[in-house]
Amino acid sequence: QVQLQESGPGLVKPSETLSLTCTVSGGSTSRYYWSWIRQPPGKGPEWIGYIFNSGGTNYNPSLKSRVTISVDTSKNQFSLKLSSVTAADTAVYYCARDHDQLLFAYWGQGTLVTVSS
């Protein structure tokens, strides 16, 4: 059974870098598409980007200049870094994995990140 768990600081100051990690159990991070998705309070989800085949990436152009997604196969984790954050980056952040060409088949429980001084 695939399980994903997000972790990281719940509070980040404006202009700093948001860093989150997704720990995976029940599947190897050397395979599959691993995505980050966020959901601002009261709004629909927004795809941030994904990493695949242990290195290929695809980012949402609206965030591309500030986003880095990486994977650590030795720890079975993948990570998100979002730089120069503002209050608009306050959201619940989810990690997700594909299955049978369904990009967001499995989701973590999500973690709320608030950007505030």
Next chain:
Amino acid sequence: DIQMTQSPSSLSASVGDRVTITCRASQSISTYLNWYQQKPGKAPKLLIYAASGLQSGVPSRFSGSGSGTDFALTISSLQPEDFATYYCQQSYSAPFTFGPGTKVDIK
């Protein structure tokens, strides 16, 4: 980017009602359309993939239809556990975009 819209934004219904939610894409996406259910404090859960495919474990009262730009999610007989927010999402091209959601609550 492909923009997704949903209607209505919210609806009130009773247990046993037939409910239909619509989703429209800003350009044709063939049948690259997925539906999710989200309950408060939980991650979205995949219900329908490729416009009409029922995800494993999802009750058969949920069904999806449509192609091109217009899609629908139908719940044939609303159950108490179905009160939630529903989102459509296009998987035709990146960036993969979601609709703003339809909240289904109890009348």
